[in-house]
Amino acid sequence: MQSLRPESEEELSSRVLALAGKRLSELADQANWTVPENLKRDKGWIGQLVELHLGASAGNQSKPDFQNLGIELKTIPLSAQHKAKETTFVCAVPLIRHIGLSWQDSCVYHKLSRVLWLPIEADPTISIAQRKIGQGFIWSPSEDDMMILQADWEEFMELISLGKVETITAHQGEYLQIRPKAANASVLTTTFGDNGLKKQTLPRGFYLRTSFTNKILQNQFL
DNA sequence: TGGTGATCATAC
DNA sequence: GTATGATCACCA
Numbered sequence: 001m002q003s004l005r006p007e008s009e010e011e012l013s014s015r016v017l018a019l020a021g022k023r024l025s026e027l028a029d030q031a032n033w034t035v036p037e038n039l040k041r042d043k044g045w046i047g048q049l050v051e052l053h054l055g056a057s058a059g060n061q062s063k064p065d066f067q068n069l070g071i072e073l074k075t076i077p078l079s080a081q082h083k084a085k086e087t088t089f090v091c092a093v094p095l096i097r098h099i100g101l102s103w104q105d106s107c108v109y110h111k112l113s114r115v116l117w118l119p120i121e122a123d124p125t126i127s128i129a130q131r132k133i134g135q136g137f138i139w140s141p142s143e144d145d146m147m148i149l150q151a152d153w154e155e156f157m158e159l160i161s162l163g164k165v166e167t168i169t170a171h172q173g174e175y176l177q178i179r180p181k182a183a184n185a186s187v188l189t190t191t192f193g194d195n196g197l198k199k200q201t202l203p204r205g206f207y208l209r210t211s212f213t214n215k216i217l218q219n220q221f222l
Numbered sequence: 223t224g225g226t227g228a229t230c231a232t233a234c
Numbered sequence: 235g236t237a238t239g240a241t242c243a244c245c246a
Contacts, residue, residue: 043230044239060233060238077241086241170226180227189235203236
């Protein structure tokens with residue numbers, strides 16, 4: 001199966017509504033997919049399953065999931081207390097050719113401008129098959145959110161411009177954080193060191209802290 | 223035990 | 235290696 005792409009936000013919203021309360025086993029059966037026992041070797045499985053059901057443009061293109069609508073799909077794994085369990089990957093950190101890059105031209109700004117959040121049960125005591133889809137919603141950052149995201153982003157990019165990416169830890173940033181994003185610790189990409197010379201380093205990504213995604217969830221369901 | 227640093231699958 | 239999709243796993 002492959003759902004056709006939704007042609008409007010309204011159409012997407014009604015599909016999201018129809019998914020609410022469904023178990024992952026139902027979606028997997030419809031797609032003729034096998035539900036894994038755990039996600040250790042299938043970390044993106046749930047995300048890809050819901051993409052299929054909502055008609056997101058498949059593939060590894062660096063474009064929004066719903067390109068015609070400019071909407072990015074993100075799942076949120078929920079604990080038993082219905083709080084976000086994991087941070088949310090946003091995009092890779094630019095480590096070269098970032099000189100003069102403005103916030104409004106950044107990947108973080110573009111990825112977060114319009115997001116379909118889809119909360120999904122992730123309590124480890126529930127089998128993957130029995131986990132239920134929550135109530136998804138389409139969201140954009142508030143002005144206050146934008147200010148903080150921009151401030152975080154500019155602080156990080158300032159350090160990167162100074163060749164200090166390797167001094168950045170995940171403790172920094174209010175809403176955003178920078179952490180490794182690679183298959184393993186031996187993967188290397190090019191950057192410039194604090195001496196201005198080209199060097200190799202671990203690729204990193206921007207992630208949203210769970211405190212921020214929990215705030216988004218609270219505002220939505222308050 | 224929560225959060226940071228590390229990691230997994232797959233397409234190209 | 236980089237893009238997509240994320241969660242694992244260990245240690246402070």
